Amino acid sequence: MYLFSCLFLFILSASSLAAPSHHFIRHEKRESIPQKLIKRGNAPRDIRLPVRISLKQQNLHLGHDHLMDISDPKSPNFGKHWTTKEVEDFFAVPQESVESVLAWLKSSGVSQTRYRVSRGGGSIQLHATVSEAEELLKTKYYTYEHVDTGDLSYSCDEYSLHNSIAQHVDFVTPTTGFAFSSNKGKLRKRKQSEWSKPQIKPYTGSLLVLDELGSCDLALTPACIKALYNIPNATLAQDTNELGIFEEGDRYDQADLDSFFTHFASNIPTGTHPILNSIDGGKAPVEMNDAGDESILDFQLAFPIVYPQKIKLFQTNDDFVAQNRTLELGSFDTFLDAVDGSFCTYGGGDNRTLDAQYPYKEPDDSGYDWFNMCGTYKPTNVISLSYGIAERVYSPFYTQRQCHEYLKLGLQGISIFFSSGDFGVAASCGIVGCLDFLPNYTPGFPASCPYVTAVGATQISKGARVTDPEVAAAELGYSSGGGFSNVFARPSYQDDAVLSYFGENTPSIRPPATLYNATGRGFPDVSANGLNVMTIYKGKPYLNGGTSASAPIVASIVNLINEHRIKASKRPIGFLNPIIYQHPEVFNDITSGYNLEWPLKPAFYTAKGWDPVTGLGTPNFPKLYELLMGLP
Incomplete structure (x- = not known):
């Protein structure tokens, strides 16, 4: 199901400053909100959120040097491009990361029936109420309204990760981003001014x-x-x-x-x-x-x-x-x-507060009623x-x-x-x-x-x-x-x-x-x-x-x-x-x-x-x- 239609994520700062609890480390913090959004108050406690924990891929710190090695014309390895499988294997999420996050969820009281691991182990998804997400991430969710459309979004100003999983997690959504509903499913044609061109x-x-x-x-x-x-x-x-x-x-x-x-x-x-x-x-x-x-x-x-x-x-x-x-x-x-395929199969794939999620079927048959291509x-x-x-x-x-x-x-x-x-x-x-x-x-x-x-x-x-x-x-x-x-x-x-x-x-x-x-x-x-x-x-x-x-x-x-x-x-x-x-x-x-x-x-x-x-x-x-x- 396609959960949100107009999706926005804004500049954040990542740090390891003092966290709300000595067992948690602040992972992301939003410094401000966009001009057209208004914070209206606390988010309803029983709203269900599609939480996704995206896991870090391995060897990303080595990727630059490998790319330069095959792209620099002075290198003896110039032009020796990698196969798709070589790329997938080299950057795959370590199994240790998957197991660490699953162990933390279990210790936090999240039943195994409430979450699933994506293909290849790149992310872990679960549905949680606002109150549950606040406890897991040591944060507070608020309701934001778009001043032009009246659409609502539920977002937090910052969130933290338990110190046992912080080194394994890329980011968690929905958190500091903004996801807006589709105005009761009605199509809204994009304005010409949104195009970045004359x-x-x-x-x-x-x-x-x-x-x-x-x-x-x-x-x-x-x-x-x-x-x-x-x-x-x-x-x-x-x-x-x-x-x-x-x-x-x-x-x-x-x-x-x-x-x-x-x-x-x-x-x-x-x-x-x-x-x-x-x-x-x-x-x-x-x-x-x-x-x-x-x-x-x-x-x-x-x-x-x-x-x-x-x-x-x-x-x-x-x-x-x-x-x-x-x-x-x-x-x-x-x-x-x-x-x-490594993008959707392995770690750090789609972000549910930014990317289209399928299958999604509209009453007028305009939706794509199948799974994301991978x-x-x-x-x-x-x-x-x-x-x-x-x-x-x-x-x-x-x-x-x-x-x-x-x-x-x-x-x-x-x-x-x-x-x-x-x-x-x-x-x-x-x-x-x-x-x-x-x-x-x-x-x-x-x-x-x-x-x-x-x-x-x-x-x-x-x-x-x-x-x-x-x-x-x-x-x-x-x-x-x-x-x-x-x-x-x-x-x-x-x-x-x-x-x-x-x-x-x-x-x-x-x-x-x-x-x-x-x-x-x-x-x-x-x-x-x-x-x-x-x-x-x-x-x-x-x-x-x-x-x-x-x-x-x-x-x-x-x-x-x-x-x-x-x-x-x-x-x-x-x-x-x-x-x-x-x-x-x-x-x-x-x-x-x-x-x-x-x-x-x-x-x-x-x-x-x-x-x-x-x-x-x-x-x-x-x-x-x-x-x-x-x-x-």
């Missing part, structure tokens, strides 16, 4: 007289993109190298794809479409009136670069789930379930995801757990590309508002995870030619997302680049040091054009953009190079970052522009080399091709 706008010119290469500053077409980055026409279609694109709550329609191919990519036959990998009831295509501009943007950018190669669409979640919760919250876990699909070699949310929306436990899943995919040779966000240094905080107690900048996640390649945005200046240098994307209400993580430390592969940014440039190009964490993971890693992108949407030409455009461009380029590596009997390139930070010369350095401190004040400025606006720059296809093809 508003699309109609194109008022005539497509019949559009001078594509002469008007790239006004309307970025496939021909413009290929000219910008010297991308050749694709000719290969290796059977094992489809490009992967993730979508949720936004579906494409075939009519708009066909119209776009006719006008801007005539080499692609009408009827060409992505291969649907439906995850937990995800549907596509849809009728034109129900289509979303995000999916349209992704496919109308990617197909002209990779065709005749195919594209696989990872479409997640049924209509009810997709329309009844904030776009970004918990979006990626059902996807990770479906492509990485390891159903083989991940593609390259996956583009144009979604994200503020890093502080999640618990550090949650972000770290999910980030480790991208590390595991990297170990298997999968390249993951995330858009860096479209709010400069102030990532989107979803429909409940940001926490207002933190005075510093808000990095975006998962772009801030050091095991993904984060993609920022550039633009062609008005009046400039396609051969002129690009600048950082910035216009009213939109700029390339970038900055420094408040959760993840700076990885070693980018030490030289980031330290050069601080050491070789005057402080005037960056904001006061109190506003950001200079020792955190810097992002984005690279960039591509993300403004005035020509699309056909609902039968009409529109200009779209954002880093949602940039990510599929870079992912498509890497996928195209993988085509040639596979033809040459080489493996896919895998995790890209350790390679490109050693070879910044294969990118077009962006040295003009800045991103915004919401909404109009400049924050970070671009600089020679890496910067937290456009990363290393935009890809120069011939140079990147030569580099990656020269690796074993």
Whole structure:
């Protein structure tokens, strides 16, 4: 049963400070609540909570070094990717952890009939009343109300774990997060403002007289993109190298794809479409009136670069789930379930106060009436995801757990590309508002995870030619997302680049040091054009953009190079970052522009080399091709 529809988890601090009892250790504490929530009083004592105790996986502290060992081009083990089973076995939850928590439950008076251990022993679930949960976790639950919807949530400010199990537990839910009911099951369409991308706008010119290469500053077409980055026409279609694109709550329609191919990519036959990998009831295509501009943007950018190669669409979640919760919250876990069985089978899997739970059947048959998919699909070699949310929306436990899943995919040779966000240094905080107690900048996640390649945005200046240098994307209400993580430390592969940014440039190009964490993971890693992108949407030409455009461009380029590596009997390139930070010369350095401190004040400025606006720059296809093809 799907228990909650709009699910939210906010920044927490983990510590081992003095606990309520000398036998307990404080595990998580929330410092504040979001702007749109009100604490109404104590939670009803007899409310039943779906408690899940997520257990820690083993060897996570070794994962980084193993990933660097196979991803660093200087390593003798470069390209020796792990199998899925090797990943599962290496990180599996120790049986000792399962037994320790079960022994604690028994000693606490919880009957064996009231709990169950998940497949693989990654978590332990039980239903407990509020009063029982308060006793088990030495906490107090309160009722919270959403000021806009009136929906209620039951949450605690902090909780503690018995010292016999604290070292075995990742986190417990529901606790310091916020889970809201679905307003009596009625569908609530997501508002456009929840999308972390600029508003699309109609194109008022005539497509019949559009001078594509002469008007790239006004309307970025496939021909413009290929000219910008010297991308050749694709000719290969290796059977094992489809490009992967993730979508949720936004579906494409075939009519708009066909119209776009006719006008801007005539080499692609009408009827060409992505291969649907439906995850937990995800549907596509849809009728034109129900289509979303995000999916349209992704496919109308990617197909002209990779065709005749195919594209696989990872479409997640049924209509009810997709329309009844904030776009970004918990979006990626059902996807990770479906492509990485270790995520749902072993420790640290789904979080019930964030992630969709199935089977869930609506009276109108809109629900997905089956169990969550677990390891159903083989991940593609390259996956583009144009979604994200503020890093502080999640618990550090949650972000770290999910980030480790991208590390595991990297170990298997999968390249993951995330858009860096479209709010400069102030990532989107979803429909409940940001926490207002933190005075510093808000990095975006998962772009801030050091095991993904984060993609920022550039633009062609008005009046400039396609051969002129690009600048950082910035216009009213939109700029390339970038900055420094408040959760993840700076990885070693980018030490030289980031330290050069601080050491070789005057402080005037960056904001006061109190506003950001200079020792955190810097992002984005690279960039591509993300403004005035020509699309056909609902039968009409529109200009779209954002880093949602940039990510599929870079992912498509890497996928195209993988085509040639596979033809040459080489493996896919895998995790890209350790390679490109050693070879910044294969990118077009962006040295003009800045991103915004919401909404109009400049924050970070671009600089020679890496910067937290456009990363290393935009890809120069011939140079990147030569580099990656020269690796074993």
